[in-house]
Amino acid sequence: DAKTTQPPSMDCAEGRAANLPCNHSTISGNEYVYWYRQIHSQGPQYIIHGLKNNETNEMASLIITEDRKSSTLILPHATLRDTAVYYCIVRPRGGGNKLTFGTGTQLKVEL
Amino acid sequence: DAMVIQNPRYQVTQFGKPVTLSCSQTLNHNVMYWYQQKSSQAPKLLFHYYDKDFNNEADTPDNFQSRRPNTSFCFLDIRSPGLGDAAMYLCATSRAVGSGADNTQYFGPGTRLTVL
Numbered sequence: 001d002a003k004t005t006q007p008p009s010m011d012c013a014e015g016r017a018a019n020l021p022c023n024h025s026t027i028s029g030n031e032y033v034y035w036y037r038q039i040h041s042q043g044p045q046y047i048i049h050g051l052k053n054n055e056t057n058e059m060a061s062l063i064i065t066e067d068r069k070s071s072t073l074i075l076p077h078a079t080l081r082d083t084a085v086y087y088c089i090v091r092p093r094g095g096g097n098k099l100t101f102g103t104g105t106q107l108k109v110e111l
Numbered sequence: 112d113a114m115v116i117q118n119p120r121y122q123v124t125q126f127g128k129p130v131t132l133s134c135s136q137t138l139n140h141n142v143m144y145w146y147q148q149k150s151s152q153a154p155k156l157l158f159h160y161y162d163k164d165f166n167n168e169a170d171t172p173d174n175f176q177s178r179r180p181n182t183s184f185c186f187l188d189i190r191s192p193g194l195g196d197a198a199m200y201l202c203a204t205s206r207a208v209g210s211g212a213d214n215t216q217y218f219g220p221g222t223r224l225t226v227l
Contacts, residue, residue, distance in 0.1 A: 034215075043115075043201050043218030044154065087153070097142065097166070097208040099216055101153030 004088045009106040012082075018075040020105050022088030025069040032091045033064060034099070035073045037084040037107075044087065044101075047073065078109045114138070115219035117202050123225045124192050132187040132222045134202030142208055143185040144216065145177060146201040154201055160185060161208060189224075197226045 005023040012018040024033060034049040048055055048062045050071070055062045061074040075082055085104040116135045124130040134143065142161050146154040158167045160179040174196070176188040187200055200223075203216040 041199075041221075041223075043117075043203075043221045046215050046217060049215065091214075097144070097159050097161075097205075098156050098168075099154070099203075101155075103153060 004090055004102050006086070006088055006102060006105045008103065009108070011108050011110060012075075012078045014079055014109055014111055015077055018078040018082065018107055018109070020073040020075075020086050020088075020107065021070065022073070023070045024088070024090050027068050027090055029068075033062070033068075033071050034089045034091060035060070035062065036087045036089065036099070036101075037082075038087070038104075039081075039084040045084075047086075078107075080109050080111070083107060083109045115202055115204055115217055117200075117219040117222050119222060120220060121223050121225070123227060124189075125227050126194065127191045130189050130192055130224065132189075132200050132224070134185045134187070134219055135183050136202075136204045136219075137183070138204055138206075138217065139182065140204035140206050140217075141182075142205045143179060144203040144205075145175075145185070145187050146203065146218075148199040148201060148221070150198070157187075159208075192224070192226045194226050197224055199223050 032049050032051050035047040036044040038044045048060050050062045064071045085106050087101050087104040089099050118133050144159040145157045148154040157171045174190050178186045199221045201221045202219040205214050205216045207214050
């Protein structure tokens with residue numbers, strides 16, 4: 001499985017964009033990048049995923065570099081409710097079922 | 112709303128006393144998963160069902176078993192809980208397996224297990 005590296009923590013002011021980086025330099029050509037978040041004492045919540053192209057949905061945007069070795073999750077207008085641990089996950093080659101969670105980034109949104 | 116439901120949200124059991132956690136889903140998904148999340152750690156997959164086919168992770172202890180009587184329900188049985196089994200247990204579902212839009216996993220709120 002491709003390994004991901006994320007900063008352990010980040011702070012963001014409410015109303016500002018939160019940019020969460022993820023390094024996945026060993027990603028294979030057919031592996032997707034998924035982002036989940038986990039608010040304290042709740043189950044993980046799916047945010048977005050992508051393969052090569054940038055993606056956007058109602059929650060966030062995902063920017064994947066051209067070489068696919070890194071990506072950035074963007075929360076355009078962070079709120080206090082976005083405080084959570086954000087996990088960047090690469091799905092195994094050939095499909096597979098497992099979500100291998102790394103240590104994630106603890107995002108703290110403050111007033 | 113379609114969702115993944117876990118009951119109870121909090122469960123207390125005694126050392127060595129069997130316990131069952133339940134999960135139900137209204138998404139009509141083919142796959143149901145059980146993850147274990149210990150304090151300050153990331154979730155770790157224990158096993159999953161693809162329809163009626165059971166798939167165990169290699170490092171899942173024999174103490175953990177699962178049943179899926181129908182599409183909607185899946186149970187996690189811990190035969191003889193030890194103190195080290197105290198954790199949040201998360202149920203997830205997906206339409207199928209593998210990378211792709213249909214294989215996104217959706218999680219329930221979790222059951223926090225305490226072992227006394």
